[in-house]
Amino acid sequence: MSAQDEASGRTLILGGVRSGKSRLAEQLARASGLPVTYVATATASDQEMGARIAAHRQRRPADWGLIEEPLALAAVLESCCGPGRCVLVECLTLWLANLLWAEEAGRLQRELDALDALLPVLPGQVIFVGNEVNMGVIPVNELARRYGDLAGSLHQRIAAQAQRVVLTVAGLPLVLKGPPLAGVA
Template sequence: MGNSLVLGGVRSGKSRLAEQLARESGLPVTYVATATASDAEMSARIAAHRQRRPADWGLIEEPLALPAVLETQCAPGHCVLVECLTLWLANLLWAEEDGRLEAELAALDALLPRLPGPVIFVGNEVNMGVIPVDDLARRYGDLAGSLHQRIAAQAERVVLTVAGLPLVLKGPPLIGADAGYPRSPRPLSGFI
């Protein structure tokens, strides 16, 4: 099993799918959480993710130093689930540490081709709506899109989730995680 990228919008089912893929790997799993409990709503989201995870999974909470965590946690025979890339990116943007964003992105780019063991990356697809008016929001969208493209280029599998349905964009079909779901959209008959 190689690296995977699971993309989707908010509440698309991407996290549940990524967790299912990690379980199906049959390997020990380390969950790398990049979220921070910045308000009550985010605290509730984090709590829901915690309750859903198997008790035997390892957990590392790291909002900024993702490449360093991957360097120490990735190993043959071990699955790492990163939840999520876009929160990590937002954390780096808000950190306002000169050069930190660029250094972390460069470190991840250098690390990707040599990561041992499977890594499942989760990211929010944020670029399917209108172009934001705010320059920071546009920069964030640009950075997220570029990051996802770089990871997708090196990933064995890329999956887009919409309304809880996975669509494999690249790589082998899903086995158990999408039982009963189509792998690609079926055209509607009778519509122009």
């Protein structure tokens, strides 16, 4: 196995709201020792989201690259992933929500297909963060059910391709796949 192979890998960090998933993802990115690009799918559409984005930004090292992209995730990953690089995607579920609301016919499926095609061949380290949204009462709202179905399926597909999958609960990591976590606290 070449050095390049060793350094490549996909990680999925899942967790509920305020479960510590972003912090863990950032620790793993830092611990990679590689140059990091942070891909933010959030848009500061309202004050509350703006405040969350600002808080996340303040926590990140100043030398990390930043790409803000609500929809074209595969295209962004294709452009910024590479051997010896680490890319952190925050977050998948927000990206899905953006696509559901985008109201551009066929866009959602095209973006999902593009990511699925890209996943097995992405070079370098890629860390995906996703919200676990499917362990509550099934929503009455049909769009919310569709969202849950899409999120669960996407998490499954990424988990199947990932070398490491972690669920965070109360700030603590529960490793679902791959080696135990070391070097993060």
